Amino acid sequence: MLWVIATITTAPGHDKDVLNALRDVAPTVRQEAGCQLYQPSQDHPEGLTADAPPRRDTVTVIEAWDSRQALDDHLATPHMTRFGEQTADWVVDRDIRLLTPH
Template sequence: MLGELLRIRPEVLDEEGCHRYFPLENVATDIPIQETLGEDTLILLEQWASVAHLEAHLATAHMKSYQEAVSPWVEEAGIQVLNAGL
């Protein structure tokens, strides 16, 4: 699944409005408030110029192809849209 993500990453970074797009790996620590994630969890940090850019990204052919390619391994997917509030 990570290989498929890295395959489309250059195309995503070339999209209008894409500032950042990279996977993050969970690091186990002894910090008590850290949420424990499964080893099979993939976190993808994205930064877009606007929600409209994100929506356009989600409709691209390479994203549809990616979703189709990884669907056998995806049990659950979610998105959280955040604002820095600055």
């Protein structure tokens, strides 16, 4: 199994646009072969500690995939291509981490 933590930094004020686009595509992604988890999220408004306040203009997607092949197949789907095109003007940066759970 592989986990993905995708942190998306949006243009100011466009976090809800990206989040809504992710919510729209999420049911389709969850039906893909090898998808165990696909959860768009944002920082909790209270933050965890004073040293880690909630991030503005940030959306995080937490994912779990059966294999690298399942993840690669997901990235090549037409719905993810459409998502990328739809959100291109709203996304400033992406930090995508591929994790191996132990």
